[in-house]
Amino acid sequence: MSDVRCLILLSVIYIMTKISDLEKRVAKLEKEIATLMKTHVKQDSEPQPTAMDLSRPSGETQKRSKKHTPVKTKKKRKMNEYFKMMLAAKKAGKPSFVYKGHIYKGTKHPRLGMVYKKG
Numbered sequence: 001m002s003d004v005r006c007l008i009l010l011s012v013i014y015i016m017t018k019i020s021d022l023e024k025r026v027a028k029l030e031k032e033i034a035t036l037m038k039t040h041v042k043q044d045s046e047p048q049p050t051a052m053d054l055s056r057p058s059g060e061t062q063k064r065s066k067k068h069t070p071v072k073t074k075k076k077r078k079m080n081e082y083f084k085m086m087l088a089a090k091k092a093g094k095p096s097f098v099y100k101g102h103i104y105k106g107t108k109h110p111r112l113g114m115v116y117k118k119g
Contacts, residue, residue, distance in 0.1 A: 096116075
């Protein structure tokens, strides 16, 4: 019986040492978590400088060049003689006009006003 008691006692001691080792590890991990939480709170309140911030002197901002494509402004072309006469007839409300010997007759259009065709 003493051998069985000895085995039981040794197994209990072994289990107790394992439990105490686990408790120590848990305590150590809790301390690490607490320190990480403190540093995390500090990082949220003060943003850490990035590599770009550290590369330039304080107070200076990087100037960015803007690439502009030159916009070409087109000059208005001269209106040809036909259009000048047609617009004049349209403004006057004339039913027809003559251009270079041809008669252009107008028909009313709901959106465009008058539309002239050779006729």
